[in-house]
Amino acid sequence: MATSQARxxxxxxxxxxxxxxxxxxxxxxxxxxxxxxxHRMLIYHFASREGLLVAVVREVERRERQxxxxxxxxxxxxxxxxxxxxxxxxxxERLFFEIYSHALRGRPGxxxxxxxxxxxxxxxxxxxxxxxxxxxxxxxAIARLGLAVTRGLLLDLLASGDGAGTTQAFELFTTLLExxxxxxxxVTHGDPR
Amino acid sequence: MATSQARxxxxxxxxxxxxxxxxxxxxxxxxxxxxxxxHRMLIYHFASREGLLVAVVREVERRERQxxxxxxxxxxxxxxxxxxxxxxxxxxERLFFEIYSHALRGRPGxxxxxxxxxxxxxxxxxxxxxxxxxxxxxxxAIARLGLAVTRGLLLDLLASGDGAGTTQAFELFTTLLExxxxxxxxVTHGDPR
DNA sequence: TGGTACATGTACCACATGGTACGCTAGAGG
DNA sequence: CCTCTAGCGTACCATGTGGTACATGTACCA
Numbered sequence: 001m002a003t004s005q006a007r008x009x010x011x012x013x014x015x016x017x018x019x020x021x022x023x024x025x026x027x028x029x030x031x032x033x034x035x036x037x038x039h040r041m042l043i044y045h046f047a048s049r050e051g052l053l054v055a056v057v058r059e060v061e062r063r064e065r066q067x068x069x070x071x072x073x074x075x076x077x078x079x080x081x082x083x084x085x086x087x088x089x090x091x092x093e094r095l096f097f098e099i100y101s102h103a104l105r106g107r108p109g110x111x112x113x114x115x116x117x118x119x120x121x122x123x124x125x126x127x128x129x130x131x132x133x134x135x136x137x138x139x140x141a142i143a144r145l146g147l148a149v150t151r152g153l154l155l156d157l158l159a160s161g162d163g164a165g166t167t168q169a170f171e172l173f174t175t176l177l178e179x180x181x182x183x184x185x186x187v188t189h190g191d192p193r
Numbered sequence: 194m195a196t197s198q199a200r201x202x203x204x205x206x207x208x209x210x211x212x213x214x215x216x217x218x219x220x221x222x223x224x225x226x227x228x229x230x231x232h233r234m235l236i237y238h239f240a241s242r243e244g245l246l247v248a249v250v251r252e253v254e255r256r257e258r259q260x261x262x263x264x265x266x267x268x269x270x271x272x273x274x275x276x277x278x279x280x281x282x283x284x285x286e287r288l289f290f291e292i293y294s295h296a297l298r299g300r301p302g303x304x305x306x307x308x309x310x311x312x313x314x315x316x317x318x319x320x321x322x323x324x325x326x327x328x329x330x331x332x333x334a335i336a337r338l339g340l341a342v343t344r345g346l347l348l349d350l351l352a353s354g355d356g357a358g359t360t361q362a363f364e365l366f367t368t369l370l371e372x373x374x375x376x377x378x379x380v381t382h383g384d385p386r
Numbered sequence: 387t388g389g390t391a392c393a394t395g396t397a398c399c400a401c402a403t404g405g406t407a408c409g410c411t412a413g414a415g416g
Numbered sequence: 417c418c419t420c421t422a423g424c425g426t427a428c429c430a431t432g433t434g435g436t437a438c439a440t441g442t443a444c445c446a
Contacts, residue, residue: 004422004423006422006424022298027403028404029402038424039404040425041425043404043405044422044423044424045423048404048405049403094294097297098298100294100348101291102217104287104291104352105291114353117352137361140358140361141358141361141362141365142362142365144358144359145346145362145363145365148341148348149345151348152340152341152342152343152344152348153345155341155344155345156337156341159293159296159308159310159311160307160311165333165334165337166337166341168330168337169337169338170338171334172338173338175373176370176372179369179372179373180372197392199392199393220432220433221433222432222433222434230394231395232433233394233396233436234393234394236436237392241434
């Protein structure tokens with residue numbers, strides 16, 4: 001199979017390198033020497049440069065999915081933002097946006113990336129909202145807006161590093177939502193502390 | 194000077210090519226043959242590959258600024274979104290996000306790109322809001338949230354192509370804003386048609 | 387006419403790239 | 417002991433890269 005100890009070790013190192021240096025302009029020799037191996041080995045384990053690219057993207061996708069599971073279950077939008085805005089996730093998010101723009105150009109290895117990164121976040125939220133009695137179409141719009149706010153503010157945060165400012169903007173958003181659908185149990189029932 | 198007719202012609206063609214094919218992985222020969230010249234000419238006019246890159250980024254920045262002027266003056270958030278969501282701007286926005294992620298890595302020629310693309314949009318909005326009597330800090334948070342919503346939904350739109358869905362989400366946002374600060378003249382006084 | 391500055395074409399260079407051929411080692415299983 | 421396989425190193429190859437040298441063209445001005 002395409003998975004062995006050695007391969008996994010290299011893949012993790014490669015992802016680590018991508019987190020720090022991006023996924024673009026990565027030459028086999030560059031990354032190989034950076035992670036302490038030879039470009040020969042990368043080709044041996046991943047068949048080609050593109051194979052490595054695909055593997056890295058898949059792994060990032062997997063980690064993104066894990067982040068999703070760890071955060072979307074958090075009740076309370078504020079807590080969700082707090083988690084996503086944590087500095088330990090910055091590298092992952094930066095790489096996410098990088099791959100996202102690659103995927104927008106349909107580059108190899110990014111099939112399904114956009115769909116998954118959209119529906120992956122939307123559907124659980126929509127599901128929990130419709131379960132709470134919200135109209136399906138409304139739920140979708142709310143989820144979509146929430147995702148947009150999150151991503152937009154993450155872009156801001158990555159560029160400005162202004163955690164306080166972006167958090168303030170996010171707080172404003174949750175406040176707007178709460179005002180619209182008063183404290184009756186809804187999907188945004190985070191306690192204001 | 195670094196600007197001549199020939200150079201401008203090449204620059205525009207190069208930007209056109211970047212709009213269609215991205216700015217990454219662009220080799221001098223590739224783009225040269227695509228726009229009907231030789232890589233020799235690109236180096237002649239832009240000194241180096243990096244010089245060309247920088248020039249392209251600057252030009253995109255300039256166009257972005259123009260888009261900003263054309264849209265931010267529109268009164269009514271809805272009309273603003275309608276303009277930005279127009280298919281004719283898709284390529285420019287896709288390239289914008291591509292350069293944005295480059296800039297997040299501090300790649301050459303992107304100095305000031307992030308700052309400008311943040312403050313460029315925020316300050317005019319903030320200015321018009323404070324002029325209307327809104328508290329400075331509040332205004333900043335609102336503007337920031339609005340920008341985030343716009344960018345997040347653009348990312349959604351670029352990936353999904355779902356103009357109706359993203360517009361619905363944006364409508365929801367404007368509604369939330371209006372509900373929060375009722376139809377007293379505020380910065381979001383777009384008429385709902 | 388000659389010159390001068392911009393523009394362009396041809397040919398080339400050194401180098402980095404992705405990929406391959408081949409050989410070596412270590413360990414497992416018979 | 418022999419064999420087989422996974423893992424790896426060395427050396428190589430053809431190709432594409434950014435960049436340069438040099439000659440040519442072309443227009444305008446004196």
